[in-house]
Amino acid sequence: IKWTEGRGWHDAQLVPYAPLSMDPANMTLHYAQTIFEGLKAYRQPDGTVATFRPDANARRFQASARRLGMPELPVETFVAACDALVKQDKDWVPTNAEESLYLRPFMIASEVGLGVRPANEYLFIVIASPAGAYFTGGVKPVSVWLSQEYVRAVRGGTGAAKTGGNYAASLVAQAQAAQHGCDQVVWLDALERRWIEEMGGMNLYFVYGNKIVTPELSGSLLPGITRDSLLKIATDLGYEAAEGRISVDDWKAATEDGSLTEVFACGTAAVITPVGSVKSETASWTVGDGKPGEVTMKLRKALLDLQTGATPDTHGWMHPLG
Ligand code: PMP
Numbered sequence: 001i002k003w004t005e006g007r008g009w010h011d012a013q014l015v016p017y018a019p020l021s022m023d024p025a026n027m028t029l030h031y032a033q034t035i036f037e038g039l040k041a042y043r044q045p046d047g048t049v050a051t052f053r054p055d056a057n058a059r060r061f062q063a064s065a066r067r068l069g070m071p072e073l074p075v076e077t078f079v080a081a082c083d084a085l086v087k088q089d090k091d092w093v094p095t096n097a098e099e100s101l102y103l104r105p106f107m108i109a110s111e112v113g114l115g116v117r118p119a120n121e122y123l124f125i126v127i128a129s130p131a132g133a134y135f136t137g138g139v140k141p142v143s144v145w146l147s148q149e150y151v152r153a154v155r156g157g158t159g160a161a162k163t164g165g166n167y168a169a170s171l172v173a174q175a176q177a178a179q180h181g182c183d184q185v186v187w188l189d190a191l192e193r194r195w196i197e198e199m200g201g202m203n204l205y206f207v208y209g210n211k212i213v214t215p216e217l218s219g220s221l222l223p224g225i226t227r228d229s230l231l232k233i234a235t236d237l238g239y240e241a242a243e244g245r246i247s248v249d250d251w252k253a254a255t256e257d258g259s260l261t262e263v264f265a266c267g268t269a270a271v272i273t274p275v276g277s278v279k280s281e282t283a284s285w286t287v288g289d290g291k292p293g294e295v296t297m298k299l300r301k302a303l304l305d306l307q308t309g310a311t312p313d314t315h316g317w318m319h320p321l322g
Helices: 027-031 056-065 075-089 164-179 225-236 248-257 294-307
Strands: 001-003 007-009 034-036 037-041 051-054 100-109 121-131 142-147 184-188 198-201 204-207 211-215 240-242 262-267 271-279 284-286 316-322
Touching: 027 100, 034 056, 034 164, 056 100, 056 225, 075 100, 075 121, 075 225, 100 271, 121 164, 142 164, 164 184, 198 204, 198 211, 204 225, 204 248, 211 225, 225 240, 225 262, 225 294, 248 284, 262 294, 271 294
Parallel strands: 142 184, 142 271, 211 240
Antiparallel strands: 001 007, 001 121, 034 100, 037 051, 037 100, 051 316, 100 121, 184 198, 204 211, 204 262, 262 271, 271 284
């Protein structure tokens, strides 16, 4: 779908996957007005297909567009575009419950010009790809590196938007995590380098027995849809679920005194991933017993069962596509 100043959204098309041809002076290539989303279509027990909360992705896409000075795509248009592609590619939606069809809606500036200003032309596209099970051979806890040198986002910046620049800025920290033998980077706040924000492409949850706490939306972390869903699912399961502020020192101290029993990360790609160990420039520790925790695995199953239709959709989150 194209957007042109003065004309709005026009020319929706469903076309076979193909390269885009682009002018070297395309504004996106220089000034990075790009936003994207990620969601999945799941096979249901009766053979039909459904997406999970596409309207939530559509609203986050609008928020990202506002932050990047781009036009907002109506929620219905976003959802209809995803629906059209999933219906076209229905046979590509895997039948195995741990697999899915991953959808990647995105928007880029398409105007040609070298002036720094919001573009007058944009392109909204959705592509899809089958996504295998994130873990083959069972859920494995990840090790995390607390990044004290680099930050992902600052307050007033673009951290709460799903824009390419945030991911570009994260690459060296992810490489640094790998150099320290860790699977993922955990971001701290930019101001004090003290408060836990989020992990690579996932939000974090801290489990204190019957209570689960996720870092509050500070303005510099992504408001994950899985994060939001888990606040409600955990409550349904009888846990106390809250948003709060957790510092690196709190994390370490609560691990040492045994009150923090599990930590997990959550997002569309990996659903729920246990965090097994933590490392920083000055310290390292094991979370719980380093193995996937009971609460983590219970929430993981509840979320997957909901998405794959194994349990009733009491929140009206599933979007059936026939
Ligand atoms: N944080 C970041 C930086 C992400 O890229 C993602 C993945 N979209 C998430 C958190 C989790 O968000 P969601 O649950 O909507 O996939």
